[in-house]
Amino acid sequence: MEVIESSATMRAWSRAQRAAGRRIALVPTMGYLHEGHLELVRRAKAVADVVIVSIYVNPAQFAANEDFGTYPRDEEGDAAKLREMRVDAVFAPRRLAPSPSSSSSPPPPPHETYVTVENLQRGFCAITRPHFFRGVATVVCKLFNICDPDVAVFGKKDYQQWRLVERMTRDLDFAIEIVGVPLMREEDGVAMSSRNVRLTPKNRLACRAVSVALEGLEATLMAGGALASSLQTIVRDAIAMSGGEVDYVEVVDQLTLRPVERVTAGDKVVVLVAAKYGDVRLLDNVEIGGEA
Numbered sequence: 001m002e003v004i005e006s007s008a009t010m011r012a013w014s015r016a017q018r019a020a021g022r023r024i025a026l027v028p029t030m031g032y033l034h035e036g037h038l039e040l041v042r043r044a045k046a047v048a049d050v051v052i053v054s055i056y057v058n059p060a061q062f063a064a065n066e067d068f069g070t071y072p073r074d075e076e077g078d079a080a081k082l083r084e085m086r087v088d089a090v091f092a093p094r095r096l097a098p099s100p101s102s103s104s105s106p107p108p109p110p111h112e113t114y115v116t117v118e119n120l121q122r123g124f125c126a127i128t129r130p131h132f133f134r135g136v137a138t139v140v141c142k143l144f145n146i147c148d149p150d151v152a153v154f155g156k157k158d159y160q161q162w163r164l165v166e167r168m169t170r171d172l173d174f175a176i177e178i179v180g181v182p183l184m185r186e187e188d189g190v191a192m193s194s195r196n197v198r199l200t201p202k203n204r205l206a207c208r209a210v211s212v213a214l215e216g217l218e219a220t221l222m223a224g225g226a227l228a229s230s231l232q233t234i235v236r237d238a239i240a241m242s243g244g245e246v247d248y249v250e251v252v253d254q255l256t257l258r259p260v261e262r263v264t265a266g267d268k269v270v271v272l273v274a275a276k277y278g279d280v281r282l283l284d285n286v287e288i289g290g291e292a
């Protein structure tokens, strides 16, 4: 497995692979890999001949008051997991994207150009992280340009991000297929996430309320449709009762992410949730009515 830090070397590696007729998959990550990430790698291996995993904690998607400094990191552990999975290359750039804050240290490289996805970057995660999707879209665009993959694999745990990347790829004519991998859960139902490691034992138990509430929604609906607001109340109350703080609970169309008022049988909607337990913000969601 090649571990590559320089963009020029990464690009040269990809070009050589393509020249040899190989189909290249990219799995973008921020590291501290868990089984959810490894599922993305498995999917990448199934749809391509060679797999690149990028590991980069992207400063451009964190505001100054967020957890960039404490985001979990484990370079050696990650490399061991990827080696075992027989990944072909790890792209671990030291510096790729600028930070949105002027207090960053060391200073970011000069950067005047950003990618914005006008509608999908609004709402949901952007309410509390207004800078977030510009940082994600810009760095994913850079990763696409450097790694030049045929296919890129994203997790549906970050549902808004996945839809935004799909849209950016289409709008900017990247010749890249975007694959979305279903959300992977721990045995007790909690959505796998690198940040789970920062939950206190008490909050790790308490946050099970999120997935339990989401799981229960399908049953509510099977009884014959429901108002979106009723579903939201069920999930909000469950989170509040478990000691979590709701960031958002929204019932939206799977493709457009536009809120719906009522869910009836056959509608393909997704219930998107973000909630904080202590200072750890977690995402979860459930697709209802199958996958659009």
Ligand SMILES: Nc1ncnc2c1ncn2[C@@H]1O[C@H](COP(=O)(O)OP(=O)(O)OP(=O)(O)O)[C@@H](O)[C@H]1O
Binding pocket: 028, 029, 030, 031, 036, 037, 040, 153, 154, 155, 156, 157, 158, 181, 182, 183, 184, 185, 191, 192, 193, 194, 195, 196
């Ligand atoms: N439980 C999961 N199921 C499916 N995909 C996942 C899961 N967790 C992460 N991913 C995907 O892995 C990719 C890299 O994500 P990232 O490295 O930020 O990990 P993370 O667990 O989402 O971290 P965070 O704690 O920041 O939420 C993203 O496409 C993300 O959606």
Ligand SMILES: CC(C)(CO)[C@@H](O)C(=O)[O-]
Binding pocket: 028, 029, 030, 056, 058, 061, 136, 139, 140, 158, 161
């Ligand atoms: C897509 C991504 C790698 C961009 O930094 C990040 O947002 C993530 O890991 O989900």
Ligand code: BAL
Binding pocket: 030, 061, 158
């Ligand atoms: N997977 C989400 C990355 C972030 O929260 O910054």
